[in-house]
Amino acid sequence: MTYDVAIIGAGIVGAACADRLSSEGLSVCVIDGPSEFAPATAAGMGHIVVMDDSDAQFALTSYSQKLWDEFASELPPEAEFENCGTLWIAADEEEMEEVDRKFWKYAEIGLTTEILDERSLRSAEPNLKKGLPGALRVPGDSVVYQPVATNFLLARAQAAGASISRNAAVSLVIDGLVETWGGERIEAQHIVISAGCGSTLLPELAKAVKPRKGHLVITERTNTTVNHQLVELGYLRSAHGTDRDSVAFNIQPRKTGQLLIGSSRQYGSDDPSADLEIVAKMMKRALEYFPSAADAQATRIWTGFRPATPDGLPYIGMVPGYEKVYAATGHEGLGITTALGTAALIADEILGRESAIPREPYSPTRIDG
Amino acid sequence: MYDLASNRSQTAWRSKPVAKKKTEILVIGGGPAGLAAAEAASSHGKQVTVIDENPAFGGQIWRAEKSELSEKAKNLVEALEKNGVEMIASCTCVASLPDKRILALSNGKTFPIRYDKVIIATGAREQFVPFPGWTLPGVFGAGGLQALVKGGYDISGKRIVVAGTGPLLLAVAAYLKKKGGNVILIAERTDLLSLIGFGLSALRVPGKWREALELRKEIRGISYMTSSSVLWADGNGKLSRVTITNDNEESEIECDLLAIGWHLVPNLEVPTLFGCDLLACAVNADEYMRTSVEDVLSAGEINFVGGLELSLIEGKIAGHSAAENLEAARGLLAKRSRLLTFASSMLNTFLTDPEELRKAVTNDTIVCRCEDVPYGRVKDLKGFNEAKLETRLGMGQCQGRVCGSACEVLFGWEANSVRPPLVPLKISELANFETENK
Numbered sequence: 001m002t003y004d005v006a007i008i009g010a011g012i013v014g015a016a017c018a019d020r021l022s023s024e025g026l027s028v029c030v031i032d033g034p035s036e037f038a039p040a041t042a043a044g045m046g047h048i049v050v051m052d053d054s055d056a057q058f059a060l061t062s063y064s065q066k067l068w069d070e071f072a073s074e075l076p077p078e079a080e081f082e083n084c085g086t087l088w089i090a091a092d093e094e095e096m097e098e099v100d101r102k103f104w105k106y107a108e109i110g111l112t113t114e115i116l117d118e119r120s121l122r123s124a125e126p127n128l129k130k131g132l133p134g135a136l137r138v139p140g141d142s143v144v145y146q147p148v149a150t151n152f153l154l155a156r157a158q159a160a161g162a163s164i165s166r167n168a169a170v171s172l173v174i175d176g177l178v179e180t181w182g183g184e185r186i187e188a189q190h191i192v193i194s195a196g197c198g199s200t201l202l203p204e205l206a207k208a209v210k211p212r213k214g215h216l217v218i219t220e221r222t223n224t225t226v227n228h229q230l231v232e233l234g235y236l237r238s239a240h241g242t243d244r245d246s247v248a249f250n251i252q253p254r255k256t257g258q259l260l261i262g263s264s265r266q267y268g269s270d271d272p273s274a275d276l277e278i279v280a281k282m283m284k285r286a287l288e289y290f291p292s293a294a295d296a297q298a299t300r301i302w303t304g305f306r307p308a309t310p311d312g313l314p315y316i317g318m319v320p321g322y323e324k325v326y327a328a329t330g331h332e333g334l335g336i337t338t339a340l341g342t343a344a345l346i347a348d349e350i351l352g353r354e355s356a357i358p359r360e361p362y363s364p365t366r367i368d369g
Numbered sequence: 370m371y372d373l374a375s376n377r378s379q380t381a382w383r384s385k386p387v388a389k390k391k392t393e394i395l396v397i398g399g400g401p402a403g404l405a406a407a408e409a410a411s412s413h414g415k416q417v418t419v420i421d422e423n424p425a426f427g428g429q430i431w432r433a434e435k436s437e438l439s440e441k442a443k444n445l446v447e448a449l450e451k452n453g454v455e456m457i458a459s460c461t462c463v464a465s466l467p468d469k470r471i472l473a474l475s476n477g478k479t480f481p482i483r484y485d486k487v488i489i490a491t492g493a494r495e496q497f498v499p500f501p502g503w504t505l506p507g508v509f510g511a512g513g514l515q516a517l518v519k520g521g522y523d524i525s526g527k528r529i530v531v532a533g534t535g536p537l538l539l540a541v542a543a544y545l546k547k548k549g550g551n552v553i554l555i556a557e558r559t560d561l562l563s564l565i566g567f568g569l570s571a572l573r574v575p576g577k578w579r580e581a582l583e584l585r586k587e588i589r590g591i592s593y594m595t596s597s598s599v600l601w602a603d604g605n606g607k608l609s610r611v612t613i614t615n616d617n618e619e620s621e622i623e624c625d626l627l628a629i630g631w632h633l634v635p636n637l638e639v640p641t642l643f644g645c646d647l648l649a650c651a652v653n654a655d656e657y658m659r660t661s662v663e664d665v666l667s668a669g670e671i672n673f674v675g676g677l678e679l680s681l682i683e684g685k686i687a688g689h690s691a692a693e694n695l696e697a698a699r700g701l702l703a704k705r706s707r708l709l710t711f712a713s714s715m716l717n718t719f720l721t722d723p724e725e726l727r728k729a730v731t732n733d734t735i736v737c738r739c740e741d742v743p744y745g746r747v748k749d750l751k752g753f754n755e756a757k758l759e760t761r762l763g764m765g766q767c768q769g770r771v772c773g774s775a776c777e778v779l780f781g782w783e784a785n786s787v788r789p790p791l792v793p794l795k796i797s798e799l800a801n802f803e804t805e806n807k
């Protein structure tokens with residue numbers, strides 16, 4: 001049979017596309033298999049966060065956040081969706097100016113945020129270091145345990161008729177046809193490539209999508225209260241740099257009472273083992289902001305690879321040079337947040353509809369040469 | 370009197386945490402295999418350091434034996450002292466670092482140790498197979514209960530059922546009885562005919578039959594059932610009763626303690642950190658105990674779960690081989706191979722069909738006790754990783770050490786989720802990590 005849509009990759013982006021497209025009544029086939037890089041979705045932090053590095057990022061993240069809020073009531077409790085909000089923490093007066101700028105920027109699109117001064121920051125998060133000048137509170141942000149959310153999306157797609165094949169790594173994509181390493185051929189009108197770091201199977205994407213390694217550390221259950229996802233504002237600086245290894249303070253409260261502590265960004269490494277030097281830098285940074293974590297026991301350290309693009313925006317839409325082959329990849333450190341928005345944009349494009357936000361900024365036509 | 374437990378009488382046994390960060394031969398694990406390896410390596414004049422995560426050396430079998438320490442152990446300890454082997458107790462290998470170093474943890478502090486060759490001898494632990502009621506207080510692993518009693522846990526007058534499979538059951542029952550426990554039953558899962566077959570093969574190994582006779586004497590008076598196993602345990606907040614099946618007949622037995630002994634499974638965390646090739650859930654080492662990784666050797670129960678004698682001989686071979694004296698090692702190969710043959714026949718005798726074990730489990734039976742995950746939530750999932758991500762199984766304190774091998778038995782899943790650090794480390798300690806030896 002010929003499917004309406006074949007989706008390559010069953011990470012959170014592929015899962016969201018499968019759910020969306022099958023709910024629109026299209027016949028969908030999801031093909032997932034191992035690649036050089038372990039799935040990013042199993043490794044990520046699950047912070048659903050509005051970010052404003054660029055207007056396009058701002059539009060996609062805030063649109064996606066709305067979709068998550070609608071989706072939340074359908075999620076099973078094991079998905080641990082929690083609307084805890086984000087605190088963007090300023091380290092000094094200079095960064096307080098950034099808090100101010102962010103406040104007005106978010107207000108422009110009608111997103112309510114709150115500027116916390118030293119005192120209100122302290123009462124919001126008593127375990128942070130004393131003397132921090134303040135923070136921006138973004139109450140609409142959330143956290144989710146994305147492995148469960150991803151499986152939920154896949155199961156719902158399946159219930160709506162989608163077929164899902166696992167252990168079927170794709171070797172070749174041409175117009176209308178997908179072929180696996182096992183020699184299986186799947187015909188489809190539309191083909192969506194949402195294979196994370198493995199999206200390089202399309203030569204056009206191979207030029208642009210690069211793995212960016214990250215580390216995370218989880219602690220045992222603690223009694224240390226954390227009420228929001230806490231992120232240092234300097235994170236923006238660290239997330240922007242492309243060549244240098246960087247670390248930033250980022251801490252997520254888990255429903256279990258555990259603390260999930262991040263994060264690092266490294267280019268040019270394809271080694272999945274934990275680098276204890278980077279971890280040490282991360283932990284030093286974390287303790288500068290959050291000294292109360294010093295005695296928490298870290299039970300596990302792991303790494304993941306974010307599918308990164310040169311300009312920090314994902315590729316969503318038809319790939320030039322192909323007939324109806326679409327990219328849905330390159331989400332770097334925001335793929336959990338933006339999976340739902342991505343799926344909506346892909347569905348709109350396939351069905352020839354207008355989208356809630358302009359699609360053009362994410363188009364793969366910007367891959368040069 | 371040599372005292373492995375208190376480390377008091379000899380300087381050589383004292384724990385010196387950050388004393389030395391460089392050694393020619395590093396031995397990880399100071400059980401019989403590790404100690405024998407250290408003795409053999411140091412006999413060639415090599416500088417040897419042994420670390421053990423336990424506060425006392427000696428491994429599972431010798432660790433807590435104070436006055437009862439065998440001649441063999443005493444001689445070994447004496448030799449180590451004479452050869453100037455450095456012993457660091459309460460010191461855990463938590464990671465393998467580049468440039469032939471490990472990251473060690475002692476008294477809450479981490480530090481690297483540099484080596485030329487490393488011998489891994491981290492032994493084996495008890496396999497747990499979940500059944501209804503196995504998490505009740507009063508239910509123990511057979512070896513675990515034995516260790517507790519060695520450490521001073523009082524069982525006098527307690528009614529004890531010993532169940533599971535293997536010769537370990539008899540040894541444990543005899544020990545518990547000697548310590549005042551009221552052992553009312555040994556329930557051996559294997560059938561009588563297989564046991565007789567095994568008994569005959571044991572006769573071919575010198576010394577084994579005498580051991581067996583000794584044991585027989587010690588457990589006289591305890592009722593012993595074959596083809597018998599525990600179906601479930603219950604009690605209000607703690608164990609008070611077990612239900613046993615014996616040739617398909619069920620019966621209830623009131624008791625205070627249940628000691629369950631299955632097989633032992635190699636502690637593969639450390640060899641996994643080093644990237645050693647594994648085969649059939651053990652380290653794949655050659656006859657000179659060399660693993661697939663250069664300068665990394667392994668000895669004892671991480672290679673094959675075959676008891677004390679085999680561990681000792683493997684330790685010696687590893688020690689000679691690490692000291693690059695293959696000649697000395699060669700003389701021991703024939704003996705090792707004999708012991709290995711015997712150990713394999715024992716393993717075959719007491720092999721249990723996984724289907725049998727699964728039968729006892731119900732949907733509410735806890736599989737992962739750290740995270741409270743019942744059988745019903747994981748049974749339809751496809752593998753260990755999926756179960757982990759979906760249910761948190763194996764993500765708790767023990768990092769899958771218990772439920773990993775349980776899932777292997779129940780579902781045939783491979784639980785390959787070892788990551789450094791092997792034990793939880795404080796965030797402040799992670800922050801202090803320095804790669805360079807200072």
Ligand SMILES: Cc1cc2nc3c(=O)[nH]c(=O)nc-3n(C[C@H](O)[C@H](O)[C@H](O)COP(=O)(O)OP(=O)(O)OC[C@H]3O[C@@H](n4cnc5c(N)ncnc54)[C@H](O)[C@@H]3O)c2cc1C
Pocket residue numbers: 008009010011012013014031032033034035037038039040041042043044045046047048049168169170171194195196197198199201213214215216262263303304305306307328329330331332333334335336337338
């Ligand atoms: C440390 C870390 C922290 C993060 N924190 C956050 C956060 O807080 N918030 C947030 O929004 N995002 C976060 N992310 C980013 C997020 O995890 C990723 O952007 C997102 O998971 C990408 O999803 P994906 O579906 O595109 O890719 P993946 O999850 O990688 O899925 C791709 C799938 O495709 C399969 N595949 C690959 N090649 C082939 C092939 N040839 N044939 C068939 N199948 C193939 C893969 O095996 C995989 O299953 C974080 C990432 C990391 C590493």
Ligand SMILES: Cc1cc2nc3c(=O)[nH]c(=O)nc-3n(C[C@H](O)[C@H](O)[C@H](O)COP(=O)(O)OP(=O)(O)OC[C@H]3O[C@@H](n4cnc5c(N)ncnc54)[C@H](O)[C@@H]3O)c2cc1C
Pocket residue numbers: 397398399400401402403420421422423426427428429430460461462463490491492493494495511512513515537540541633636639668669670671675676677678680791
């Ligand atoms: C519970 C139990 C009861 C047993 N009872 C008997 C018995 O009655 N009779 C018998 O013949 N055999 C018995 N055995 C088997 C016997 O103990 C073994 O044959 C023998 O001890 C194996 O020696 P080994 O050195 O390989 O391992 P072990 O004796 O297990 O020694 C390994 C040592 O390595 C240490 N270690 C582990 N990981 C690390 C790390 N990361 N860093 C530093 N150190 C580490 C441990 O603390 C331990 O001291 C028993 C085994 C177990 C598990």
